[in-house]
Amino acid sequence: xxxxxxxxxxxxxxxxxxxxxxxxxxxxxxxxxxxxxxxxxxxxxxxxxxxxxxxxxxxxxxxxxxxxxxxxxxxxxxxxxxxxxxxxxxxxxxxxxxxxxxxxxxxxxxxxxxxxxxxxxxxxxxxxxxxxxxxxxxxxxxxxxxxxxxxxxxxxxxxxxxxxxxxxxxxxxxxxxxxxxxxxxxxxxxxxxxxxxxxxxxxxxxxxxxxxxxxxxxxxxxxxxxxxxxxxxxxxxxxxxxxxxxxxxxxxxxxxxxxxxxxxxxxxxxxxxxxxxxxxxxxxxxxxxxxxxxxxxxxxxxx
Amino acid sequence: xxxxxxxxxxxxxxxxxxxxxxxxxxxxxxxxxxxxxxxxxxxxxxxxxxxxxxxxxxxxxxxxxxxxxxxxxxxxxxxxxxxxxxxxxxxxxxxxxxxxxxxxxxxxxxxxxxxxxxxxxxxxxxxxxxxxxxxxxxxxxxxxxxxxxxxxxxxxxxxxxxxxxxxxxxxxxxxxxxxxxxxxxxxxxxxxxxxxxxxxxxxxxxxxxxxxxxxxxxxxxxxxxxxxxxxxxxxxxxxxxxxxxxxxxxxxxxxxxxxxxxxxxxxxxxxxxxxxxxxxxxxxxxxxxxxxxxxxxxxxxxxxxxxxxxxxxxxxxxxxxxxxxxxxxxxxxxxxxxxxxxxxxxxxxxxxxxxxxxxxxxxxxxxxxxxxxxxxxxxxxxxxxxxxxxxxxxxxxxxxxxxxxxxxxxxxxxxxxxxxxxxxxxxxxxxxxxxxxxxxxxxx
Numbered sequence: 001x002x003x004x005x006x007x008x009x010x011x012x013x014x015x016x017x018x019x020x021x022x023x024x025x026x027x028x029x030x031x032x033x034x035x036x037x038x039x040x041x042x043x044x045x046x047x048x049x050x051x052x053x054x055x056x057x058x059x060x061x062x063x064x065x066x067x068x069x070x071x072x073x074x075x076x077x078x079x080x081x082x083x084x085x086x087x088x089x090x091x092x093x094x095x096x097x098x099x100x101x102x103x104x105x106x107x108x109x110x111x112x113x114x115x116x117x118x119x120x121x122x123x124x125x126x127x128x129x130x131x132x133x134x135x136x137x138x139x140x141x142x143x144x145x146x147x148x149x150x151x152x153x154x155x156x157x158x159x160x161x162x163x164x165x166x167x168x169x170x171x172x173x174x175x176x177x178x179x180x181x182x183x184x185x186x187x188x189x190x191x192x193x194x195x196x197x198x199x200x201x202x203x204x205x206x207x208x209x210x211x212x213x214x215x216x217x218x219x220x221x222x223x224x225x226x227x228x229x230x231x232x233x234x235x236x237x238x239x240x241x242x243x244x245x246x247x248x249x250x251x252x253x254x255x256x257x258x259x260x261x262x263x264x265x266x267x268x269x270x271x272x273x274x275x276x277x278x279x280x281x282x283x284x285x286x287x288x289x290x291x292x293x294x295x296x297x298x299x300x301x302x303x
Numbered sequence: 304x305x306x307x308x309x310x311x312x313x314x315x316x317x318x319x320x321x322x323x324x325x326x327x328x329x330x331x332x333x334x335x336x337x338x339x340x341x342x343x344x345x346x347x348x349x350x351x352x353x354x355x356x357x358x359x360x361x362x363x364x365x366x367x368x369x370x371x372x373x374x375x376x377x378x379x380x381x382x383x384x385x386x387x388x389x390x391x392x393x394x395x396x397x398x399x400x401x402x403x404x405x406x407x408x409x410x411x412x413x414x415x416x417x418x419x420x421x422x423x424x425x426x427x428x429x430x431x432x433x434x435x436x437x438x439x440x441x442x443x444x445x446x447x448x449x450x451x452x453x454x455x456x457x458x459x460x461x462x463x464x465x466x467x468x469x470x471x472x473x474x475x476x477x478x479x480x481x482x483x484x485x486x487x488x489x490x491x492x493x494x495x496x497x498x499x500x501x502x503x504x505x506x507x508x509x510x511x512x513x514x515x516x517x518x519x520x521x522x523x524x525x526x527x528x529x530x531x532x533x534x535x536x537x538x539x540x541x542x543x544x545x546x547x548x549x550x551x552x553x554x555x556x557x558x559x560x561x562x563x564x565x566x567x568x569x570x571x572x573x574x575x576x577x578x579x580x581x582x583x584x585x586x587x588x589x590x591x592x593x594x595x596x597x598x599x600x601x602x603x604x605x606x607x608x609x610x611x612x613x614x615x616x617x618x619x620x621x622x623x624x625x626x627x628x629x630x631x632x633x634x635x636x637x638x639x640x641x642x643x644x645x646x647x648x649x650x651x652x653x654x655x656x657x658x659x660x661x662x663x664x665x666x667x668x669x670x671x672x673x674x675x676x677x678x679x680x681x682x683x684x685x686x687x688x689x690x691x692x693x694x695x696x697x698x699x700x701x702x703x704x705x706x707x708x709x710x711x712x713x714x715x716x717x718x719x720x721x722x723x724x725x726x727x728x729x730x731x732x733x734x735x736x737x738x739x740x741x742x743x744x745x746x747x
């Protein structure tokens with residue numbers, strides 16, 4: 001309060017102004033990129049969603065027609081359902097599994113912790129195309145390792161399963177691959193969050209007779225909430241934006257069983273050149289992600 | 304010190320402003336002056352074409368070895384020896400992401416000057432959108448008219464200078480067919496099946512010999528869908544599109560019956576997880592005994608991996624087989640730069656006019672030439688065998704409007720058929736739904 005009443009001299013005001021200008025100048029390169037590559041595309045996405053926009057001709061203003069068509073599009077609803085299934089399955093599993101692994105490895109010697117962190121982080125730094133191709137080989141109907149193990153080694157399969165070609169299994173396979181590439185970052189974050197927990201509080205609780213379980217949930221978990229919130233938001237967004245796996249493995253099939261909103265946006269915009277329609281879907285996806293992220297933030301703040 | 308820096312900054316700003324105003328002055332020169340200036344060098348260029356350096360871009364899809372850097376560099380070296388003023392920057396595309404790259408470039412106003420592909424993209428897609436340059440002036444009159452007609456749009460403009468062509472065929476593992484006693488059902492001389500019935504008898508014989516995966520109707524995506532289209536329309540004697548290329552016609556009783564027969568046949572499997580490249584791989588490694596997506600390029604590219612004798616075959620038909628053709632050549636994007644368009648045409652003429660250079664350009668594709676050239680593929684052992692199938696090339700219906708959507712509808716239809724009970728009625732219903740969607744796109 002007292003600070004507000006301080007009277008600056010002319011020289012001081014000039015210095016403050018110079019500092020502000022310098023700060024803005026430092027920010028300028030980032031702002032240029034932010035405006036050019038984030039704000040402008042966002043604006044164009046919303047703007048174009050009101051047009052019948054395609055290649056080689058002028059855009060035609062259609063108002064909310066793209067949105068109306070979207071809600072009558074059967075494949076869009078299938079894509080939305082599949083996307084929600086991916087999010088609802090992969091986000092909790094990613095968070096719980098990452099927390100479990102992080103808790104287990106954080107108690108290990110430093111070398112072992114580092115080794116496990118590296119192992120779990122490998123799929124994140126490996127090219128997604130390479131990872132996907134390996135999984136494609138493993139799921140192969142004719143000579144994949146899963147069919148080999150199930151049929152020839154364990155004898156639990158009568159005949160090979162076409163994992164990626166059967167609507168019953170295809171989405172599950174996609175989720176499994178997504179999980180393996182998603183857990184790396186949360187594990188690293190949780191390990192460092194566990195390291196940063198105030199040890200004196202844990203020791204005090206233990207002295208007062210708290211069990212390890214109580215110490216975890218009452219002392220450690222609240223201190224890890226910001227990390228958990230971050231992981232939840234990032235994993236949710238990544239799950240919503242699952243694209244490369246679908247593109248490389250199933251093209252949304254069989255029978256649209258792995259069609260996601262991201263892939264359907266790509267298909268409409270870049271295969272059929274329905275830019276306006278694709279952008280309308282992009283806007284809907286952004287709204288859904290924003291709402292879910294807001295809910296997650298709100299829930300996180302309350303806790 | 305501060306004053307000196309301030310003075311320097313002011314100086315930089317003033318110079319900057321002057322520079323801006325100079326550019327502005329240049330930009331706002333009257334249009335007539337600019338036109339006059341542009342015309343003058345053009346006349347000079349006509350007199351001395353080597354004078355003005357031009358840089359053009361060439362984007363090539365994987366057509367034989369036209370994405371092999373050493374091969375393309377050699378071709379460009381020939382060109383640059385004759386036209387040192389024209390620099391050609393090459394970008395190699397693939398069929399997975401190539402369209403996305405080109406479309407993104409078009410949207411960003413950075414389309415390549417030359418693109419090497421087929422009429423389904425150059426005519427039916429980018430040409431139909433008014434993005435291509437009419438190449439009528441460099442197409443030699445009266446030669447290979449039937450090929451040129453496939454490269455001509457509905458408005459009579461030629462958007463592709465054809466270089467090579469191929470009749471896509473199927474192939475069988477001759478060793479396995481011989482061991483199964485199935486060679487009696489086909490003619491090795493003409494590379495045709497005796498009849499559709501004999502094709503099914505051959506499949507059954509190979510299946511009975513212990514091969515579960517004789518042939519596979521792959522439908523995991525659109526890659527190589529020409530194979531499944533040709534198989535079904537030949538087996539049934541049906542059509543895919545009308546002769547005018549205005550609408551799709553595959554939802555017919557005969558096509559549904561043909562597909563139902565394939566569906567019911569032992570050894571013919573549907574696989575919704577693989578595309579043609581996977582099928583080829585499975586054929587080459589001996590898992591499948593037939594490939595429905597095959598041509599000479601596949602045999603050349605997989606020569607080292609093939610452990611058996613490949614017999615290229617026409618698709619089974621009770622009449623004359625109608626093979627799905629592929630034509631590839633050069634198209635020029637209209638980027639609004641007359642000098643670049645002229646340079647692009649010069650490049651195309653260089654690659655296609657002179658017999659010796661044309662032979663090199665075609666041999667790099669591994670496919671057949673679109674016009675007669677003496678001595679081409681003189682040392683290639685496979686070419687005579689595959690060239691027997693070229694006369695069977697059927698209607699080039701890929702230039703029907705709405706082609707992109709039609710392709711998607713086709714493989715999705717096959718996926719739904721796989722999940723159906725395989726009855727003619729169910730298949731016809733799925734075909735009709737797909738055809739309606741494709742025709743709706745064609746009508747847009």
